[in-house]
Amino acid sequence: GAGVSQSPRYKVAKRGQDVALRCDPISGHVSLFWYQQALGQGPEFLTYFQNEAQLDKSGLPSDRFFAERPEGSVSTLKIQRTQQEDSAVYLCASSLGQGAKQPQHFGDGTRLSIL
Amino acid sequence: GNSVTQMEGPVTLSEEAFLTINCTYTATGYPSLFWYVQYPGEGLQLLLKATKADDKGSNKGFEATYRKETTSFHLEKGSVQVSDSAVYFCALMDTGRRALTFGSGTRLQVQP
Numbered sequence: 001g002a003g004v005s006q007s008p009r010y011k012v013a014k015r016g017q018d019v020a021l022r023c024d025p026i027s028g029h030v031s032l033f034w035y036q037q038a039l040g041q042g043p044e045f046l047t048y049f050q051n052e053a054q055l056d057k058s059g060l061p062s063d064r065f066f067a068e069r070p071e072g073s074v075s076t077l078k079i080q081r082t083q084q085e086d087s088a089v090y091l092c093a094s095s096l097g098q099g100a101k102q103p104q105h106f107g108d109g110t111r112l113s114i115l
Numbered sequence: 116g117n118s119v120t121q122m123e124g125p126v127t128l129s130e131e132a133f134l135t136i137n138c139t140y141t142a143t144g145y146p147s148l149f150w151y152v153q154y155p156g157e158g159l160q161l162l163l164k165a166t167k168a169d170d171k172g173s174n175k176g177f178e179a180t181y182r183k184e185t186t187s188f189h190l191e192k193g194s195v196q197v198s199d200s201a202v203y204f205c206a207l208m209d210t211g212r213r214a215l216t217f218g219s220g221t222r223l224q225v226q227p
């Protein structure tokens with residue numbers, strides 16, 4: 001496809017379960033980002049990859065959150081032992097290269113609800 | 116740390132009215148500034164950007180000027196349309212980082 005694709009669009013899990021969220025970036029995009037957006041708030045940065053290297057994970061809220069991009073394309077965000085405060089929309093973005101002149105293109109997000 | 120403050124919404128305007136959405140920022144370096152828009156049921160889209168002081172970003176009739184002296188990047192449009200109804204996010208990217216820092220968003224509702 002032409003844009004960033006995320007799956008699933010919606011995920012409901014019980015507290016304590018593990019979840020995995022997938023992001024397919026735009027083909028050829030080197031950089032990939034994950035953001036968390038709580039209801040009524042702006043997105044907050046979680047982590048950033050350049051190819052397969054995770055260069056910035058300063059936004060991950062706890063060690064229950066883990067992201068990977070093993071082949072430098074598709075990325076997975078995993079949340080272990082989910083808690084209610086993890087309920088949010090998780091956004092993935094990709095950009096062609098580096099620097100602020102390369103815009104970040106966002107997917108439609110995965111809405112995660114923890115019961 | 117970095118932060119972005121936007122005027123709270125919702126902002127309700129009649130069609131063809133003038134729009135201003137205020138945005139101010141705090142950053143440790145020399146950030147690039149952005150406006151993103153989220154239309155109902157769609158993902159975030161880049162609306163415009165400015166990468167240095169006094170730059171003006173523009174797109175689809177929207178404009179914003181990077182004002183370093185007032186640390187502001189206010190979004191303006193001379194004549195809004197119903198199709199402009201959306202949530203608008205101001206954001207910055209600080210020097211040496213790739214992460215975007217977003218404001219909390221401002222919902223715009225344009226009535227016919």
